[in-house]
Amino acid sequence: MTAQQHTHPLYFVGAGPGDPELITVKGRRLLDQADLVIYAGSLVNKALVEDLSCSCFDSAGMDLREIIDMMVQAHRDGKLVVRLHTGDPAIYGAIREQMQELDKQEIPYEVIPGVSSAFASAAALKKELTVPEVTQTVIFTRQAGRTPVPEPESLKNLARAQATMCIFLSVSLIDTVTRELVEGGYMPQTPVAIVEKASWPDQTIVRGTLENIGERIKESGIRKTAMIIVGPALDEASTKASKLYASDFSHEYRSKSL
Ligand code: SAH
Numbered sequence: 001m002t003a004q005q006h007t008h009p010l011y012f013v014g015a016g017p018g019d020p021e022l023i024t025v026k027g028r029r030l031l032d033q034a035d036l037v038i039y040a041g042s043l044v045n046k047a048l049v050e051d052l053s054c055s056c057f058d059s060a061g062m063d064l065r066e067i068i069d070m071m072v073q074a075h076r077d078g079k080l081v082v083r084l085h086t087g088d089p090a091i092y093g094a095i096r097e098q099m100q101e102l103d104k105q106e107i108p109y110e111v112i113p114g115v116s117s118a119f120a121s122a123a124a125l126k127k128e129l130t131v132p133e134v135t136q137t138v139i140f141t142r143q144a145g146r147t148p149v150p151e152p153e154s155l156k157n158l159a160r161a162q163a164t165m166c167i168f169l170s171v172s173l174i175d176t177v178t179r180e181l182v183e184g185g186y187m188p189q190t191p192v193a194i195v196e197k198a199s200w201p202d203q204t205i206v207r208g209t210l211e212n213i214g215e216r217i218k219e220s221g222i223r224k225t226a227m228i229i230v231g232p233a234l235d236e237a238s239t240k241a242s243k244l245y246a247s248d249f250s251h252e253y254r255s256k257s258l
Contacts, residue, residue, distance in 0.1 A: 010071055010081045010107060012095050014088045014114015015039070019199035020047045022115045030112065035079035038067060043086035043225065045200070068101045075107055088116040091140060092168055118166040121195035121227040124203055129164045131233045137163035143170035143177050159184025164231035171196075171226040174217050178210045181230060186210055191234035196226040 011030050016022035023031075031037060034054050041058030049056050059067055067083075074081045085093045089111055102109050118140060122129050129138045139158055142149065147169075151157070158165065159181045170177050171194060182188055188211040196204040208216045210230070 007078070008080050010075050010083065010102065010109040011112055012083045012085060012089050012093075012098070012109060013112045014116075015044045015048055015084050015086055016115040017087055017117040017120035017199045018043075018045050018197060019120075020045050022120065022199055023048060024112060024114065027112050027114065030080070030082050031084070033080055034082040036070070036074040037082045037084055038062075038071065039084035040086050044084055048084070064097060064101070068098065068105075071098075072102075072105055072107060085114070086117070087120075088114045091116050091118070092142070117195075117198050117227050118168075118229075120198035121166070121193075121229055124195050124198045124205060125193050125229065125234070127193075127229070127234055129166075129229070129231075129233055134232050134235070135163045137161060139163050139165045140168065141165060142168045143173045143180070145169065145173060154184075155180035156184035159186050162186065162232065164229065164233045167228035167230065170228060171217065172223055174228070175214045177228060178214050182210055186230070190230060190232060191236075192228065192230045193234055194222060194226050194228050196220075196222045198227060 013027040013030055014024070015027070031048065031052060034052070037049055037052060037054060037056045038059050039049055039056065041060040057070065062070075071081050071083060083095075083098065085095060087093075089095045090113070095111070099109065118138075130136050139161065141153065141155065141158060143155060155165075155167070155177060162185065165181075167177060178192075181190070188209065190210050192208055192210055192213045194206045194213065194217060196206075204220065204222065206213070206216050206220050206222065
């Protein structure tokens with residue numbers, strides 16, 4: 001083994017939410033140059049990897065040890081390795097334990113961000129998640145399920161902020177979600193939107209309020225791969241405008257028009 005074989009780090013790449021055009025230019029280039037790609041098959045769009053001539057493995061049937069061993073071996077053989085994760089790897093991506101293993105083995109790596117499904121869902125809804133004088137905060141969270149959530153950040157506790165929430169991994173628990181949010185302080189009339197498979201050809205949107213979304217979701221048959229977005233920022237009636245473009249608001253790049 002020569003030092004030259006170790007020219008590239010290993011790359012964790014965000015695949016984006018589904019639409020193969022929603023990967024970064026850098027992520028696409030790395031996929032095209034890769035010698036080995038291990039992708040999270042349950043949510044990554046296969047269209048991103050099906051034309052690649054390199055070795056490609058779906059991690060769905062592999063455990064952490066197998067994934068790490070395969071990546072490390074290929075890296076040591078001087079190969080360019082891409083670990084492809086859905087959305088942005090920093091959110092519910094399980095990359096932490098992989099990075100810790102690589103640190104132990106002193107394997108260099110980099111992380112290339114991706115478009116999270118939270119943002120693809122906001123785009124599908126054509127909504128801004130922060131609205132002046134309504135909310136200036138977005139919370140990424142989930143309902144506790146098989147993976148527990150620390151009590152201080154239960155949906156009920158987070159609800160107190162009345163912010164916009166993007167709730168991952170929880171659509172199958174919609175009744176618990178809506179109950180906790182109302183108990184925590186959201187009005188039952190607060191708008192909710194659920195986006196299933198945001199940016200995929202079969203994307204589906206269901207809209208409602210905390211009072212009726214549970215029933216609508218059951219009617220729609222949506223069971224998984226869906227984002228719940230909730231909060232007064234979704235309110236159609238809100239006409240509050242950002243000060244950024246208002247004529248009486250000056251900032252660093254524009255002086256007030258008089
Ligand atoms: N890292 C990913 C999230 C992985 S966790 C990201 O940044 O998007 C998996 C959860 O993400 C799913 O349960 C669902 O809540 C959400 N999700 C992933 N892809 C989605 C999509 N295309 N549309 C809506 N929700 C999606």
